[in-house]
Amino acid sequence: MGVYIQVLEDLQSQQQQVIPSEKLAEKCEVNSSQIRKDLAYFGEFGVRGVGYYVTDLLQAIKHFLGIDRNWNCILVGVGNLGRALLRHRQLPQKGFQIRMAFDCDPFKIGEHVAGHEVVCTRRLKEKAQLMQIDIGLITTPPERAQRAANHMMQAGIKGIINFAPTRIHVSSDVTVDYVDFSNHLISMAFRLSHP
Amino acid sequence: MGVYIQVLEDLQSQQQQVIPSEKLAEKCEVNSSQIRKDLAYFGEFGVRGVGYYVTDLLQAIKHFLGIDRNWNCILVGVGNLGRALLRHRQLPQKGFQIRMAFDCDPFKIGEHVAGHEVVCTRRLKEKAQLMQIDIGLITTPPERAQRAANHMMQAGIKGIINFAPTRIHVSSDVTVDYVDFSNHLISMAFRLSHP
DNA sequence: TCTTTCTTGTGAAATTTTTCTCAAGTTCAT
DNA sequence: ATGAACTTGAGAAAAATTTCACAAGAAAGA
Numbered sequence: 001m002g003v004y005i006q007v008l009e010d011l012q013s014q015q016q017q018v019i020p021s022e023k024l025a026e027k028c029e030v031n032s033s034q035i036r037k038d039l040a041y042f043g044e045f046g047v048r049g050v051g052y053y054v055t056d057l058l059q060a061i062k063h064f065l066g067i068d069r070n071w072n073c074i075l076v077g078v079g080n081l082g083r084a085l086l087r088h089r090q091l092p093q094k095g096f097q098i099r100m101a102f103d104c105d106p107f108k109i110g111e112h113v114a115g116h117e118v119v120c121t122r123r124l125k126e127k128a129q130l131m132q133i134d135i136g137l138i139t140t141p142p143e144r145a146q147r148a149a150n151h152m153m154q155a156g157i158k159g160i161i162n163f164a165p166t167r168i169h170v171s172s173d174v175t176v177d178y179v180d181f182s183n184h185l186i187s188m189a190f191r192l193s194h195p
Numbered sequence: 196m197g198v199y200i201q202v203l204e205d206l207q208s209q210q211q212q213v214i215p216s217e218k219l220a221e222k223c224e225v226n227s228s229q230i231r232k233d234l235a236y237f238g239e240f241g242v243r244g245v246g247y248y249v250t251d252l253l254q255a256i257k258h259f260l261g262i263d264r265n266w267n268c269i270l271v272g273v274g275n276l277g278r279a280l281l282r283h284r285q286l287p288q289k290g291f292q293i294r295m296a297f298d299c300d301p302f303k304i305g306e307h308v309a310g311h312e313v314v315c316t317r318r319l320k321e322k323a324q325l326m327q328i329d330i331g332l333i334t335t336p337p338e339r340a341q342r343a344a345n346h347m348m349q350a351g352i353k354g355i356i357n358f359a360p361t362r363i364h365v366s367s368d369v370t371v372d373y374v375d376f377s378n379h380l381i382s383m384a385f386r387l388s389h390p
Numbered sequence: 391t392c393t394t395t396c397t398t399g400t401g402a403a404a405t406t407t408t409t410c411t412c413a414a415g416t417t418c419a420t
Numbered sequence: 421a422t423g424a425a426c427t428t429g430a431g432a433a434a435a436a437t438t439t440c441a442c443a444a445g446a447a448a449g450a
Contacts, residue, residue: 002381046429049416050416050417080279094380245445
């Protein structure tokens with residue numbers, strides 16, 4: 001689904017107004033029926049004999065996905081990955097604002113990264129409750145991930161993205177998503193060794 | 196599949212010798228039949244009435260996935276994400292060694308990041324061919340991703356992982372994998388807005 | 391040895407996802 | 421107008437994935 005946005009924004013910046021599912025499929029490297037099914041899922045946006053109006057479609061997809069608004073995020077764990085995310089320009093561009101950064105290392109507390117002061121993780125609840133935070137990003141080492149998740153839950157955060165390579169346990173009203181690049185390398189290793 | 200490794204390594208470090216699919220399923224948050232199907236796919240590793248021997252299983256999985264060896268990688272694009280990957284300790288630990296780092300920015304060339312000298316991207320072919328490089332990581336801005344891919348193909352690299360948010364075109368003997376965190380944030384936004 | 395309790399591996403069933411196909415709507419040249 | 425060329429939306433078919441259900445093997449106590 002994210003691919004559609006990527007490709008459509010590209011088309012938009014190239015001033016292309018309309019695109020048929022066949023061409024869009026080519027660019028996204030998927031089957032065109034797939035695209036038509038997906039797009040038909042949230043309304044009739046195509047025009048028969050013509051195709052899809054890029055701008056309208058993009059807006060509709062974004063609305064459907066819930067990214068036609070801003071989302072407040074916080075990050076726990078200011079290591080290499082944490083810093084990369086804090087500095088990543090693409091996230092705010094897509095409506096995901098990292099509002100605060102936390103770490104429990106006294107050497108990091110007080111430091112500034114990409115305009116964010118690093119705050120002690122213990123103060124997460126106190127700080128995060130002042131603002132309505134939607135999403136928490138965990139970029140700690142694996143042994144600290146669960147504690148970070150606990151702090152987030154105490155602050156009422158309902159969506160957690162865990163970049164640490166470990167499972168975490170959360171109450172049933174919290175959604176967790178796991179991200180681990182090593183998986184991509186592993187999958188590549190597998191594909192290269194089974195030609 | 197990567198989850199299995201994560202959980203099994205955890206069990207191994209806890210000295211647990213045997214685990215039944217039911218318990219493993221719990222920890223991986225998947226169905227136990229699923230696990231048994233997956234594990235049976237590359238041989239009969241379980242023992243009926245007992246379960247799976249953690250160490251043997253782990254070794255078998257790693258062999259099957261092709262990660263019981265080292266893989267030589269290079270990276271193009273020494274930005275925030277590139278630096279995070281270069282410094283990431285987990286990758287070499289799992290057998291993925293980033294051997295060289297390239298960038299086309301004259302200010303970055305010559306700089307050292309986590310023990311890697313940053314080299315001009317134009318010298319990629321010349322440099323990479325000295326060593327047998329298996330996997331190329333693209334962490335450039337999107338507009339430079341295709342060029343990076345071209346350099347990699349010229350150096351005979353058959354596996355590319357593209358972290359840049361754009362599609363790239365490669366010859367049919369090259370495998371590409373796309374990685375984009377914004378997708379995880381988008382998917383989270385979707386789940387939070389459809390409770 | 392026999393019985394009870396576990397737990398795997400796997401065929402069958404159920405479910406989900408992907409692809410095929412085509413009627414119906416749109417555009418454009420004539 | 422009319423016909424030819426396109427393209428969507430959606431039902432049907434096909435393929436892939438996930439789950440169920442249970443025979444058969446293993447362990448342990450009586």
